[in-house]
Amino acid sequence: MGKARNGKTVLVVDDDLDSARMFALLLNQLGHATEYAVHPHAVLDVAKRLRPWLIFLDIRLPDMNGWELAPLLKQELGRDAVRLVAVSGYGDADAHKRSREAGFDAHVQKPVDIHLLQSILAQIG
Numbered sequence: 001m002g003k004a005r006n007g008k009t010v011l012v013v014d015d016d017l018d019s020a021r022m023f024a025l026l027l028n029q030l031g032h033a034t035e036y037a038v039h040p041h042a043v044l045d046v047a048k049r050l051r052p053w054l055i056f057l058d059i060r061l062p063d064m065n066g067w068e069l070a071p072l073l074k075q076e077l078g079r080d081a082v083r084l085v086a087v088s089g090y091g092d093a094d095a096h097k098r099s100r101e102a103g104f105d106a107h108v109q110k111p112v113d114i115h116l117l118q119s120i121l122a123q124i125g
Contacts, residue, residue: 008125011052012036013043013069014087015061023056023087023112030118040064044076052082054124057104059088059095070102079103083124087112 010032014020020036027034032054037046040061047055055073059066070084083106086099091109099107106120 008053009033009035009050011043011047011050011055013040013055013061013066014038014058015040016058019058026114026117027056030121032121040069043069044072047073047077047082051077054083054085054121056085056087059086059090059099067098067102070099070104074103085120085124 010024010027012020012024012027012034014023014036015038017038020038024034024036035046035050035052037043040063043057057066057070057073061069066086066088070086073082073084084104086095086102086104086107087110088095088099088107089110096107105124108116108120
């Protein structure tokens, strides 16, 4: 979806196509090359092809939720090779704990505030 300022790709995973596109567009406007995936079973293949430095991963996905998918991504791409941010409607302490346990580097609640997003990008990048 465009060239990145830092040459790194960000992957957005959300089963809602409109949400995935809009989030990817926002990240692109912030200077990041972005791609998106909407099917959880395709995410591993897409991630292996793209080798993103950062993945925004929706928690509530069909068939395989983000908490199940995160450890697989870390295993396939390398624990230190990719950063994961959980994106969820769940914002309680248990959701944050489950995200940490699954290997996420951060957890944000939908709708994602642009200032929080910029802060996370700066901290993780």
